[in-house]
Amino acid sequence: MTSISKKSDFSYLRENGMKKRTQMLTLVLANSKNYDYFQSCVVASKKKVGNAVLRNRAKRRVRELIRKYSNFLKPGDLLMAITTKAVCTSRYSDLENEFLYALKKLICREFNDCCKH
Numbered sequence: 611m612t613s614i615s616k617k618s619d620f621s622y623l624r625e626n627g628m629k630k631r632t633q634m635l636t637l638v639l640a641n642s643k644n645y646d647y648f649q650s651c652v653v654a655s656k657k658k659v660g661n662a663v664l665r666n667r668a669k670r671r672v673r674e675l676i677r678k679y680s681n682f683l684k685p686g687d688l689l690m691a692i693t694t695k696a697v698c699t700s701r702y703s704d705l706e707n708e709f710l711y712a713l714k715k716l717i718c719r720e721f722n723d724c725c726k727h
Contacts, residue, residue, distance in 0.1 A: 614651040623688050628719055630712040634705055636692040639716040654693045668697040675709045
């Protein structure tokens with residue numbers, strides 16, 4: 611897993627990415643086909659999350675989820691997670707359920723596989 615660092619990748623995500631918003635986070639997913647591996651980033655803004663300790667905790671928790679469920683992502687995928695304060699205060703299992711829900715919805719929408727539950 612590598613981090614998204616190019617401005618062009620962020621712009622591509624913003625313009626072409628599909629979004630799924632939950633109470634704790636927003637996931638944005640796009641496939642750029644420019645890479646042989648997937649890339650991700652976690653955004654925890656001061657306005658939404660709080661001080662540096664809380665922002666880092668939120669980033670660590672979401673980064674771990676991305677690492678744990680990276681098998682859902684394919685080469686060329688760009689994934690951005692935007693966190694809220696609830697990421698820090700909620701139980702890890704609740705965060706994991708919301709992350710999986712949002713990721714599966716985005717993947718199903720991307721491939722039009724209609725994963726109906």
